[in-house]
Amino acid sequence: MAERTRACTACHGEQGRAGPDGYYPRLAGKPAGYLYNQLQNFQQGRRQYGLMQGLIDPLSPEYLRAMAVHFSELQLPYPAPAPASVSAAVLATGKTLVLEGDARRGLPACVSCHGNALTGVQPFTPGLLGLPRDYLNAQLGGWQTGQRKAHVPDCMAAIAKRLSDADVNAISQWLASQPVPARGSAVAMRPLRPPGAAPLPECGSAP
Numbered sequence: 001m002a003e004r005t006r007a008c009t010a011c012h013g014e015q016g017r018a019g020p021d022g023y024y025p026r027l028a029g030k031p032a033g034y035l036y037n038q039l040q041n042f043q044q045g046r047r048q049y050g051l052m053q054g055l056i057d058p059l060s061p062e063y064l065r066a067m068a069v070h071f072s073e074l075q076l077p078y079p080a081p082a083p084a085s086v087s088a089a090v091l092a093t094g095k096t097l098v099l100e101g102d103a104r105r106g107l108p109a110c111v112s113c114h115g116n117a118l119t120g121v122q123p124f125t126p127g128l129l130g131l132p133r134d135y136l137n138a139q140l141g142g143w144q145t146g147q148r149k150a151h152v153p154d155c156m157a158a159i160a161k162r163l164s165d166a167d168v169n170a171i172s173q174w175l176a177s178q179p180v181p182a183r184g185s186a187v188a189m190r191p192l193r194p195p196g197a198a199p200l201p202e203c204g205s206a207p
Helices: 006-012 032-043 050-056 061-072 088-099 133-145 155-160 165-176
Strands: none
Touching (some): 032 050, 032 061, 133 155
16 A cells, blocks of 8 residues: 555655645544545545545545555654744634634634644544644635535534634644644544533534
8 A cells, every 4th residue: 555655645745744845734643534534525526626636536435445544554753843933922822722712702622623632533533733834724724715625514614714814823823833742643532522612513524
């Protein structure tokens, strides 16, 4: 499978470590269920990127699942995070939204779904650390504009549309500046919702 996925690593970096330009995300170590769902989303038009769609269009569900499992099993070290380019106040806002959310606006904390360490939750929820700021901005923007979709109910789209541009910048700046824990793999179960946090939407995770 390593040989068969060379087309993937041409953009996503050696062994899926991430591309050098900030837009091709890391594949290594992400939950297999998440990777499989995203491959299906590209194949079925819920995510739009012509090169990805062209590469995987002829592949069977079994082949896509094998690719997802292959990358999920690659446990590789992460590079050091890039320093933030905004003020301490902006970073503080991002940290608050990520760790606590904003119940007044119906915004759950990112940790409520993505794990208390923000390294993801098996089998369908990816980690948020170790991703470039530009990629995080692009994905949140894609949820806001409808360019990125998921199975109904599309909870990320609903959450992203409640975020302002300043919120998106603060969140992406803070996340991108945080180091990945030494044991940065996805945890095995969904974390409990912190007391007083906004209710979690019931997200769709499979067709």
